[in-house]
Amino acid sequence: MDIRVIIFIVFALAAVAGAISMVLARNPVHSAFGLLLTMFSIAVFYVMNGAHFVAAIQIMIYAGAVMTLFLFVIMFVGVDTSDEAEEHIPFQRPMAMILGAGLLILIVASGIQAWVNSRALTGRGSLGTIENVSDELFGTWLLPFEATMFLLAIAAVGTIALAQFAFTLRSTDGSDDE
Amino acid sequence: MSELVVTAGWYMALAALLFSIGAIGLLTRRNALVMFMSIELMLNSVNLTFVAVGKELRTLEGQIATLFVIVVAAAEVTVGLAIIVAVFRRRETASVDELSEMRG
Numbered sequence: 001m002d003i004r005v006i007i008f009i010v011f012a013l014a015a016v017a018g019a020i021s022m023v024l025a026r027n028p029v030h031s032a033f034g035l036l037l038t039m040f041s042i043a044v045f046y047v048m049n050g051a052h053f054v055a056a057i058q059i060m061i062y063a064g065a066v067m068t069l070f071l072f073v074i075m076f077v078g079v080d081t082s083d084e085a086e087e088h089i090p091f092q093r094p095m096a097m098i099l100g101a102g103l104l105i106l107i108v109a110s111g112i113q114a115w116v117n118s119r120a121l122t123g124r125g126s127l128g129t130i131e132n133v134s135d136e137l138f139g140t141w142l143l144p145f146e147a148t149m150f151l152l153a154i155a156a157v158g159t160i161a162l163a164q165f166a167f168t169l170r171s172t173d174g175s176d177d178e
Numbered sequence: 179m180s181e182l183v184v185t186a187g188w189y190m191a192l193a194a195l196l197f198s199i200g201a202i203g204l205l206t207r208r209n210a211l212v213m214f215m216s217i218e219l220m221l222n223s224v225n226l227t228f229v230a231v232g233k234e235l236r237t238l239e240g241q242i243a244t245l246f247v248i249v250v251a252a253a254e255v256t257v258g259l260a261i262i263v264a265v266f267r268r269r270e271t272a273s274v275d276e277l278s279e280m281r282g
Contacts, residue, residue, distance in 0.1 A: 002181065002182060002183060002184070004183075005182050008184045008188060012188075012192050015192065016192075016199070019199040019203075020199060022215055022216070022219065023200075023203035023206070023207065023212075028209055031212050032215065035215045038219060038222065039222060042222050042225070045189060045192075045226055045230070046229055048184070049189070049232075049233040050233055051232075051233075051241045053241070054225075054245060054248075057248055058225075062218075062222070062248070062251075066251070066252060069259060070214075070255075070259070073211065073259045073262060073263060074211055076263060076266075077211065077263070077266045077272045092205070092206065093206050095205075096202055096205035096206045097202060097206075099201070099202075099205065100198045100199070100201050100205065101198070103198050103201055104195065104198035107194040107197065108191065111191075111194065128229075128241045132238060133238060133242070136239070136242055137242055137245070141242050144246060148246065148249045148250075151249070151253050152249070154253075155256050156256070158257050158260070159256050159257055159260040162257070162261060162264050165264060
C-alpha cells in the first residue's frame, strides 16, 4: 500500500476524532485541545498537497497564536459547564443532528456533481514554496494583500476600543453619564 | 485490484465531514467559546478543500485563498474574543442562552 494512503488514514482519523471531541467535550479546555489536534492534522494534509508555506502558517498562526488566545480567554472567563445541562429550545439537539447530516449529504452530493461535470487542468502547477507563493501573492494578488492591511488595522483598533468600552462600563458601574 | 491512491476527492470528503461536525457543534453548544471554535473548524475544512483542489487543478490560487482566509479568521478571532470578554465582564457568563435581552 502507498505510504500516503496510510498517512492520510491516520491523520484523517486524528482530525475527525479531534473535531468530535471538540464538539462533545463538556470542558472548553478539552474542546480547545481537540481543535488543536485537528489543526495539526490539517497542516499535515497541507504538506502532502505541496503547500509547505501554508502548512507553516497554519502551525504558527492557528495552532500557535489563535489557540493560545482561545486558551487565554478560557482561563479568563473560567471553565463553566453548568449551562449545557438544561434545554431551552425543545428538540434543539436532534434537530441540529438532522440538519448536520442533511448538510453533509448535500455537500457530498454537490461536490460529486461539480467534480464530475467540470474538470480542467490549467495553471503552472508549481509547489507552494515561499518563493512561488510570494511570486503569486505580490504579483497577481498585491491589491487584496494590501487590503488585508486595512482589515488588520480595523480589527486592532476595534479590539482596543472594545476593551476600553468594557473598562468604562465597569468603572462607572451603571451610572450613565452619556 | 488497482493501486490505492489519495486523490483530491478523499480530501474533499474529509473536509465535508469536518464542516458538518463544525456546523453541528455550532448548533448544539451554548458556550460562546466552543461555538467560536466550531466556526474555526468550518473555516479550516474549507481551507483544506482549497489546497487540495488547487493541487488537483495545478494552480497556486487555492493556497493564496487559504492565506487570505487565515488572515481574515485571525482578525475575526481577535474581535470576537474581545466581544466575549466584554460580555463576560458585564454579565459574568459565556453562555449565549443568557444573552436574550434583545429577543423580540
